[in-house]
Amino acid sequence: MSHSNHLLLVSQNFESQIESLSDRCEIHRYYNAEDKEALINDIGDKIRVVGTNGHDGCSRELMDQLPNLEMIGCYGVGYDAIDIEAAREKGIRVTNTPDVLSDAVAELTLGLMIALARQIPQSDQFVRNNEWSPSNGYPLTAELTGKTAGILGLGRIGKEVARRLQAMKMRVIYHGRNHQLDEPYVYYSDLTEMAAASDWLIVIMPGDPGTEKIVSEPVLKALGSKGNLVNVARGSLIDEEAMVDLLQAGELGGAALDVFAKEPAVPDALKTMSNVVLSPHAGSATVKTRAGMGALAISNILAHLDGKPLITQVV
Structure with missing residues (x-):
């Protein structure tokens, strides 16, 4: 026809x-x-x-x-x-x-956080490799309850993430272009200051030339050796090279990443780190x-x- x-x-x-x-x-x-x-x-x-x-x-x-x-x-x-x-x-x-994808991306965000905090990938391998025994239990891990989550980008997806984090009894703060007065979360006008106040920095803002590497080395250093980075937005938002260096140096606590700067290429160094959880840009990937x-x-x-x-x- x-x-x-x-x-x-x-x-x-x-x-x-x-x-x-x-x-x-x-x-x-x-x-x-x-x-x-x-x-x-x-x-x-x-x-x-x-x-x-x-x-x-x-x-x-x-x-x-x-x-x-x-x-x-x-x-x-x-x-x-x-x-x-x-x-x-x-x-x-x-x-x-x-x-239509807000719920799925928010679910994966929370899943990545739990996987990183509770070391679920390593725990799975611990059991599969027959390392678990009466005298050899898996080491203690962290939890989300009571921690502070700083959200970069409180848009549709960011708000869905925030609701789920509140259910986990986390404190939610955020940074974005605007202070949204109708939202109950504390607003930070400065990203570096928010990172310093956060246990988890969650990146959910759109990627464009104006936001490239907005999560810079100073921001990552402010997040610190006990802080964790989560990116479910765009790899371009993170200074990926600085992130890898800080993770290797122990100056950044951990990272849970669904997106990367040059997908599908992923820095080899990330694949060997036990304090990193990786996902293949699957935020919306449900049937x-x-x-x-x-x-x-x-x-x-x-x-x-x-x-x-x-x-x-x-x-």
């Missing part, structure tokens, strides 16, 4: 629900094309919509090659890999998929949440094609 609507898939995330679009669009798969340049030369002027994610994004260069592009649908809440300035200049609409993200991303695209208001418009 020939369609007047042409969709370019920059990422494969839409594939599981592609039938919702195939009746309305001619689908072109950029993400696995052997010759991407030839594909764009062939169909670039036909593309009205791009489907992408927060990692693959959509560059100004690609937009320049799609002269009739009207919309970019992003599968994910983060859209830092999309050139938003270029989209605005060109009048291209951009959507993302907020809210229910990914289905919800896909449905919302596709609903935004269909709304655009039907001339209806976009559901979650960024630009």
Whole structure:
């Protein structure tokens, strides 16, 4: 069937629900094309919509090659890999998929914290390796109760994390662009000061050029040798090299990381540290949440094609 609507898939995330679009669009798969340049030369002027994610994004260069592009649908809440300035200049609409992933990311955040504090990965191996015996129990570990959690970025996900941490009887403080007067948590206008007051520093803010390495070496040093870092946002927010150095030197207590600066590459040094828990950017990676993200991303695209208001418009 020939369609007047042409969709370019920059990422494969839409594939599981592609039938919702195939009746309305001619689908072109950029993400696995052997010759991407030839594909764009062939169909670039036909593309009205791009489907992408927060990692693959959509560059100004690609937009320049799609002269009739009207919309970019992003599968994910983060859209830092999309050139938003270029989209605005060109009048291209951009959507993302907020809210539907907040619970899943908040759950993983808490899970990473418990895994690090209670040394669950090591305890698991202790049992599997038959080291447990009547005379050899696993060493005592830490707990979250009574500790202070400093949240960097009290947005949708940050608030869900805060609610869960309160259930764990933790004290919650936060730093962000604005003091949210309707929230019950103590606000710190200075990130370094908040880190110094925290047992746990939890990074949940969006990544963009203005926030690159916002968790700097001074911030990490303020968190200190008994403090723990959690990152479920973007690897670019952390000075990763400084973090590794401080962990190795014992000047940072521990880290639980779901994201990294150059994914899927992970610094080898982190893989050998017992005070580090690693996760493969899996914050939203549950069956229910990914289905919800896909449905919302596709609903935004269909709304655009039907001339209806976009559901979650960024630009």
